[in-house]
Amino acid sequence: MTPTQITSQTNPVKTVEVTLERPYTVTVGRGLLEQLEIPHSRRALIYDSGLPEALVAPLKAKVELAIPLPSGETCKTLEIHAYALSELAKLNFPRDCALISLGGGATSDLAGYVAASYLRGVDFYNIPTSLLGMVDASVGGKTGVNLPEGKNLVGAFWQPRAVFLDLDTLSSLSEEVFKEGMAEMFKHGLIDVGAAIPKFYEKSDVPSPEFLEMLARSVAVKAGIVSRDPFEQGERAFLNLGHTLGHALESRSKKPDAVSLSHGEAIAYGLHYALILSHLEGNPDFSAQTLAFLKWMRPKPLPTHSFAELLEYMARDKKALSSGLRFTLLRQLGECYVSKVSLERQTQAFDIFLHSVTA
Secondary structure (H helix, E strand, O other): OOOOOEEEOOOOOEEEEEOOOOOEEEEEEOOHHHHOOOOOOOEEEEEEOOOOHHHHHHHHOOOOEEEEEOOHHHHOOHHHHHHHHHHHHHOOOOOOOEEEEEEOHHHHHHHHHHHHHHHHOOEEEEEEOOHHHHHHHOOOOEEEEEEOOEEEEEEEEOOOOEEEEEHHHHHHOOHHHHHHHHHHHHHHHHHOHHHOOOOHHHHOOOOOHHHHHHHHHHHHHHHHHHHHOOOOOOHHHHHHOOHHHHHHHHHHOOOOOOOOOOHHHHHHHHHHHHHHHHHHOOOOOOHHHHHHHHHHHOOOOOOOOOHHHHHHHHOOOOOOEOOEOEEEEEEEOOEEEEEEOOHHHHHHHHHHHHHHHHO
């Protein structure tokens, strides 16, 4: 898992180092919020307004300004971004201030983009409170907002100064929201065999030391890739396994005629499609693993059975080039690559995918 290192301490706490030009540490443990100290004289908190007040109150007591955000993806808009910037400007927050994000991945996406934008960049500390936020958005410095045309089309790379993963914050999550994060952990096990634990999702007990270990290993997968490719010029695209179709399904599900899919549900579907597509491109067939995960997760129904309808959304995928759409595929467990795939092959894979998830 180099260049990241996981070190055990007695609390128990594990740390994952992200070795960029300005390195930072991801600390994984319990009771971390109670001990949190941010070394800045002026601090602002940007948080999910849907969090329990008992979770937010200790941090509110340590900051000068607290900015509540709508829960979930609804906070990731240019309007909310401008609102948060204005709140900071009204109180003349200086360049040496710090922003603290408390919430899920959507909260940290928005808060990180505010930190990247305000005075052309201020320090940012990330405290994700959802499992998805911990294993995905917490590491890597991708920040941004959505547009009506698609997800994450506006943003910036802005690395945090530190990340704190307090497993105690997971106790308030619903089963559905918890499983969102499990989908990303499952993805990390596909792209890095060092994090692969067969059917780990069937024995996930958050209070156990084993779960802390699994979480730290999953975070280390992303930290290692980000350290080697901070601006997505190559290997980092492997983290998008399952996201091309997944994002399209998620966006399509927001229409009034469909049941809204969570990000994790959409990515779980997308992973299954990506492994089917990988097999059709001449690689070994690992799709039985993704199908087993889907049966465990029990995601909501697909928003559409029309691949032609999804192509409009897929064309906006961030891996797309002027020459066409590219997919992250799996050559072997732990070995990804990015390739263009013919429309005929994409359609064939979707037909197989649709039959397998609706049978």
